[in-house]
Amino acid sequence: MISGSRSFRLPPPPALLSVPALIGLEQFLNRALAGAMNSGELEFLIARRLRICITNLSFSFDIGFDGRRLLLERSTGAADLCIRGGSYEYLQLASRREDADTLFFQRRLQTEGDTELGLEVKNFLDGQDLSDQPMQHLLETVLGSLAGAIEFCRRPRNTAST
Amino acid sequence: MKLDLVCPAGNLPSLKAAVDGGANAVYIGFRDDTNARHFAGLNFNRERARQGIEYAHARGCQVFLALNTYPQPATWPRWQGAVDQGAELGVDALIGADIGVLDYASRQWPHLRLHLSVQASATSAEAIRFYYEHFGIRRAVLPRVLSMTQIRRVIQDSPVAIEVFGYGSLCVMVEGRCLLSSYVTGQSPNSFGACSPAVFVRWKQTPGALESRLNGVLIDRYGDGENAGYPTLCKGRFKVRGEIGYAIEEPVSLNTLELLPELAAMGVAAVKIEGRQRSPAYVRRVTRIWRAALDALARDPHGFKAREEWMDVLKSLSEGAQTTYGAYHRPWL
Amino acid sequence: MSATPATKLSLGPVLYYWPRQTLLDFYADLADTPVDIIYLGETVCAKRRSLKPADWLALGRELQAAGKEVVLSSLALIEAGSEIGILRRLCENGEFAVEANDMAAVQMLEQHATGFVAGASLNIYNHHTLQLLAAGGMFRWVMPVELSQQAFQDICAEKPARVQSEVFAFGRLPLAWSARCFTARARQLPKDNCRQCCLEDPAGLMLSTRDGQDFLVLNGIQTQSARTFNLLNREPGAAIDILRISAQRTHMQTIIRHFDAWRRGSMDACTVAAELTGTMPGGTCDGYWRGQAGMLE
Numbered sequence: 001m002i003s004g005s006r007s008f009r010l011p012p013p014p015a016l017l018s019v020p021a022l023i024g025l026e027q028f029l030n031r032a033l034a035g036a037m038n039s040g041e042l043e044f045l046i047a048r049r050l051r052i053c054i055t056n057l058s059f060s061f062d063i064g065f066d067g068r069r070l071l072l073e074r075s076t077g078a079a080d081l082c083i084r085g086g087s088y089e090y091l092q093l094a095s096r097r098e099d100a101d102t103l104f105f106q107r108r109l110q111t112e113g114d115t116e117l118g119l120e121v122k123n124f125l126d127g128q129d130l131s132d133q134p135m136q137h138l139l140e141t142v143l144g145s146l147a148g149a150i151e152f153c154r155r156p157r158n159t160a161s162t
Numbered sequence: 163m164k165l166d167l168v169c170p171a172g173n174l175p176s177l178k179a180a181v182d183g184g185a186n187a188v189y190i191g192f193r194d195d196t197n198a199r200h201f202a203g204l205n206f207n208r209e210r211a212r213q214g215i216e217y218a219h220a221r222g223c224q225v226f227l228a229l230n231t232y233p234q235p236a237t238w239p240r241w242q243g244a245v246d247q248g249a250e251l252g253v254d255a256l257i258g259a260d261i262g263v264l265d266y267a268s269r270q271w272p273h274l275r276l277h278l279s280v281q282a283s284a285t286s287a288e289a290i291r292f293y294y295e296h297f298g299i300r301r302a303v304l305p306r307v308l309s310m311t312q313i314r315r316v317i318q319d320s321p322v323a324i325e326v327f328g329y330g331s332l333c334v335m336v337e338g339r340c341l342l343s344s345y346v347t348g349q350s351p352n353s354f355g356a357c358s359p360a361v362f363v364r365w366k367q368t369p370g371a372l373e374s375r376l377n378g379v380l381i382d383r384y385g386d387g388e389n390a391g392y393p394t395l396c397k398g399r400f401k402v403r404g405e406i407g408y409a410i411e412e413p414v415s416l417n418t419l420e421l422l423p424e425l426a427a428m429g430v431a432a433v434k435i436e437g438r439q440r441s442p443a444y445v446r447r448v449t450r451i452w453r454a455a456l457d458a459l460a461r462d463p464h465g466f467k468a469r470e471e472w473m474d475v476l477k478s479l480s481e482g483a484q485t486t487y488g489a490y491h492r493p494w495l
Numbered sequence: 496m497s498a499t500p501a502t503k504l505s506l507g508p509v510l511y512y513w514p515r516q517t518l519l520d521f522y523a524d525l526a527d528t529p530v531d532i533i534y535l536g537e538t539v540c541a542k543r544r545s546l547k548p549a550d551w552l553a554l555g556r557e558l559q560a561a562g563k564e565v566v567l568s569s570l571a572l573i574e575a576g577s578e579i580g581i582l583r584r585l586c587e588n589g590e591f592a593v594e595a596n597d598m599a600a601v602q603m604l605e606q607h608a609t610g611f612v613a614g615a616s617l618n619i620y621n622h623h624t625l626q627l628l629a630a631g632g633m634f635r636w637v638m639p640v641e642l643s644q645q646a647f648q649d650i651c652a653e654k655p656a657r658v659q660s661e662v663f664a665f666g667r668l669p670l671a672w673s674a675r676c677f678t679a680r681a682r683q684l685p686k687d688n689c690r691q692c693c694l695e696d697p698a699g700l701m702l703s704t705r706d707g708q709d710f711l712v713l714n715g716i717q718t719q720s721a722r723t724f725n726l727l728n729r730e731p732g733a734a735i736d737i738l739r740i741s742a743q744r745t746h747m748q749t750i751i752r753h754f755d756a757w758r759r760g761s762m763d764a765c766t767v768a769a770e771l772t773g774t775m776p777g778g779t780c781d782g783y784w785r786g787q788a789g790m791l792e
Contacts, residue, residue, distance in 0.1 A: 044202065096175075099441035102479050105413075107389045112367075116202060116360035123203030126441045127173035232620035234642070235649035262623025283618070286573045288582075288599035295602075296627070307674035308574060315576050335671040335718070336572055339616050342670050342711075344641045345720055345789035348782070352618065353641060377788060380704040396671075400710065401703045402681045409702055409713070410677060489674040495686035 019074070022061055026072040032139075033070065036128065042070070044120045051079035056086040081113040081121070088147065093125075095144035100126075165425070165456055166432035168226070168325065169449045172204045175442040177214040180223075183449030187224035189257060190214060191355075191438065195237075196244040197228040198281055199438040200355030211251055224254035228438075229267075230279035232260045232352045242266055249274050257303070258282075259338060261296075268297040277325070278302040281351065283338030285312075287319030294321045301325055303434060305337045306416065307489050314428045323431035328418045329448060330436020331481050332488055334396055334411035342395055347377045358394045365390075374398075391482065413482030418490060419452070420468045422459050444479055451475060502758040504751065505532035505661060507741040508568040508594075510669065511714055512693045515545040521742070522554055526561040528748065529755040532737065533558050536568040536585070538596055538614075540676075540715045541578050542691065548584060555591050571596040571616050572672040572716065594637070605631040615639050615663055616672075620646070622653035635659040637739065640668050640724070643786035648733050659736040664726035665750060666741025667699070667712055667719040667777075668789060677713040697744050701777070709777045722790055723775035724783070727757055727764040731784065746774035 036042055045065035053060040053075075060075045060082075085093075089108050092098035100122050103109035111118045130137050169185035171177035180188045191197030193205040206214060215225045227248040233241040241263050248256055249271040256274055258264045259281035267274055280303040284290050293299045301323045304313060317324050333340065343357045344350035351357050362377040372384045374393035381398035384390045391397065396410045416436070418425065425433070433456070435448055451472045459466045477485050488494055506525060509518065525533065535551050535558075537543050546554065555565040569585055570578055579599065586593055586603040595601045596614035604611040612635040619625050625636055636654070638647055640663050651660055678700055679689040693700075699712035699719060709721040726738065738758070740750055753771055756762035772779070782791030 041203075096441070096443050099444040099479065101440055102444065105389065105391065105481060105483055106478075110390070112365060115363035115365070119360045120202040122441075123172070123201060123439075126175065127203065129174045129178075131175070131178060232618055234646045235621050235653065236645070238621055238623070260618070260620065260624060261627055262621050265623060265627055282598070284598055286579055286597075286599045288579060288602045289573070289597060292598050292602040292605070307572070309674075312574055312576075334675055335673045338618065339571075340671040341639075341641045341668070341789065342718065344783070345668070345670055348786075348788040350641060352620070352639075379708065379710060379790075380706045383705050399705065401705060401707075402700060402713065405681075406705060409681065410718070411675075492687055493685060495675045 022072045022074070026070060029070050029072070033128070036124070037065075037068070037070075041124060041127075043067075044117070044124075045070075048081070048114075048117060049077070049079045050117070050121060051075055051082040052090075053082055053084040054087050054090065055084055056088075079113065081111060081115075081117045083109065083111055083118065083121075085109040091143055091147040095140050095142075095147050097144055097147050164460065165422075165430060166325075167449070167452050167456055168432050168434045169445060169452075170330075170435055170438040170440070171214065171445065172199065172201075172438040172440070173442070174206070174210050174214055174217075176438075176440075176445040177225075178217060179442045179446035180449045181218050181221050183446055184453030185223055185449050186432070187226055187254065188214075188218060189226040189228050189434075189438070191228045192244055192247070194240065194244075195231055195355040196233075196241050198230050198279075198351045198355045199228075200231075201360070201439055204439060208247060208251070211247075215251055215253065219252075226255045226257050226277060227251075227253040228257045228279065229263060230257055230259040230281040231355045232281075233263065234353070238262070245270065255300070264293065264297040264299070275300050278322075279338075280305050280327070281338040283336055285316075285336065287316050287321070290316070290320050290322060301431065303327070306333060307336045309492050310421070310424060310428070310490050313430070313490075317429045324429070325432035325434050326418075326425065326430050327416060327436060328422075328425075328433035328452065329476060330415055332411070332414060332416045332486070346379055346395055358392070363393055389483070412484075414484050414486045415476075415480035415482070416488045417473070417476050417480070417485035418487060419455055419472060419476065421487065421490060422455060422468070423463060423466045426459060426463065440479075447475055448479065502735065503531040503737045504529065504754055504758065505737050505739045506530045506534060506751075507663070507666065507739045508534040508536055508538050509742040510539055510667075510717065510719070511697055511699060511744075512540070512543045512691065513545060513697055513744070514694065515550075517697075517744075518545055519554070521744075521747075522558065524748070526558060526563070528751045530563065530740070530751055532564045532566060534566050534568045534594060534739075538568050538571050539672075539717045540693075541570060541575070541581060542689070543693075543715075548581070548588075552588065552590065559591075566592045566594050566612055568594040568614065569596050569600045571614070571669075572674075573597050573599050574674060592634075601628065601631070601633075608632065610634045612661075613637060616669070619650075622650050625650060625654050625658070629655050629658050633658065635661055635737070637661045637663065640670075641783050641789060644731065644733050644784050645786060647735075651733075661737035661739055662726060662731075662735050663724065664735075664738035664740060665754065665771075666723060666739075666743065667721070668724050668780075668783075669717055669719055670711070670789075671718045673716050673718070676716050677718065678715050681713065698776075712777075720780065720789065721777040722780035722792075723777065724789075725768060725771065725775070725779050725781055726784060727754070727767040727771075728779060728781040728792065729768075730764045743774075746771075750774055 050063045064071045166186040169180035171188045257277045257279045259279040303325045347362045364375045366373045381393035391413045400409045402409045594612040615637045676686040678693040699714040702711040712719040783789045
């Protein structure tokens, strides 16, 4: 996982995805979304529990917001909304290479629970203007390259069309 | 004949994607029920609108403000305020539907260009003429219920320029007069700027099937391996005459890219892309494809051919992963 | 109670496709009922030609002679050039007032300087719109069916006194129109070769959910509610000039009789509702009037 000071590495195997990684992600998100939090745009998340399930890694974590900070932790209890997708799908979303609705139409992304909350999360994330935040822009570029590399590796060798 | 490309922007990143992608105009809404994409977290507050207009104008792109829902007496001041705010921000046109709103805008801001929204449900030159004579509208967006022949006739008789939808999610009902959503939920595009609102959606996993309901009404059921779609209520599967199927409409998007030469020849002034609720990734890709297509058309009107890679991407972004010509092509009816 | 003997009753246009004789018999039976205003004509599909324009005019004259006020109603969705022609001749008929259901008709009627009725699908949602159309000749306003009692009262508070108010008070609610014909689609027929199959559905075609709930009724290009709206499920609580009863094939006399009893003050709404239950296959609803989802009761 990426944080401000660590160097980038490939995602570790599931057994090592742990509290330190979540802490890193939590710190990063709180920095990246500080402006939005200050202007009250994350109020919709107060007292709600959002679960992110990364299906191919059999890993999920929960996100909450206490009005001041985003809080990430291992999944426990019930969540208001659960988003399910593969790590590749999340990479595509994070790097803005793909649109959430498209992944939903193709059933590569699924939601369970409070649909309105899902819409609000989606619209909130889509609305974040990264163009004037160089760190986030760099992240988008790096993730985009990673997603592109994965896509290239996945492309079938035999390209004859049916 | 130059066709303008009008692209949707539900937020500032999408607006920038559309402008950078080569749109001639983008259309936006404010963060409330004054426009027909009233979704939580979507649309522009005053400051973001200002930034968006600045960004667009600096790059030679116009910004239209969608104010296309129908105010009721108790909430009228909000629409009046939205007209004023749009005019003060310097939008290039206001896209309106309600007669009262258009009347106020034309009197209070005589220099503000007015476009007639698809939500006005004007399907004929005669209807368009009403709005032209009363409010001086400069352009009308046609509901997606007319065939190519019918559109040609409207353009011939219309006192104003005509804009048509080229791509995006499709309504099968004539826009501006569909109350199905409020029958089920109490909120319609006219009364609330929403259709099949998310707050009424429930998913339920039953043995062997995933059910989608809207305010308790079963819209569809999906078996394993079936693509589940958002329960827009006209796009469910229902039972009619003993048969279950898409009795009203199937999930599909409109795509008229291949019809561009014909549309241009008929004198269409602008092509509108649907999708303010979609993400910057969608807007970027769709805008670029349509820009490339329109440029290719301008260079060689008679030799225009829709490229396979354009069509593949447009299809992959579509609802139901499929596209149609819709009412432009009579067999769809 | 808001009923007064001055409250009028109207009969809305027949929304379904009935054969010629069925229509003529239907209207012959109505001549003796206490309905004050009768709307005639085809509002859904221009291909429905059981009665031609001259027939509607002749029928109008008969009903007028029987003491009824007659209004000719017009197509709600205009698509073809031929439909503009039909509409123009209707607007220029010179004998009866016209109910405009599309802005093309309003444009023609204003041009012709003829007073007109604004139908429910004209989207008059606020008093500003109403005042503008009143200035153009509108003398009667039929409220959009999704609006509530609150909206009705707010708009009426600002309307010119000479403009009459009318509310869709009984019947399956017209909810949408389309270029696509759903009745033909249900029989795998293309709209352009529909064989007038909607003649087989004199009360429309029921559409149910996959768990067996009656949901909507398909009527050609029009979609209606399966539930019958009844303004008199409770006392309406507002002063309405005209209550519209939508034409249906069965129980017409019973329904009119009950509405008449209510407006004369000899029956309260609850009794009307209870006694009319049998006239509403698919159940009842009144959610819209109460500011809720239309399907609710």
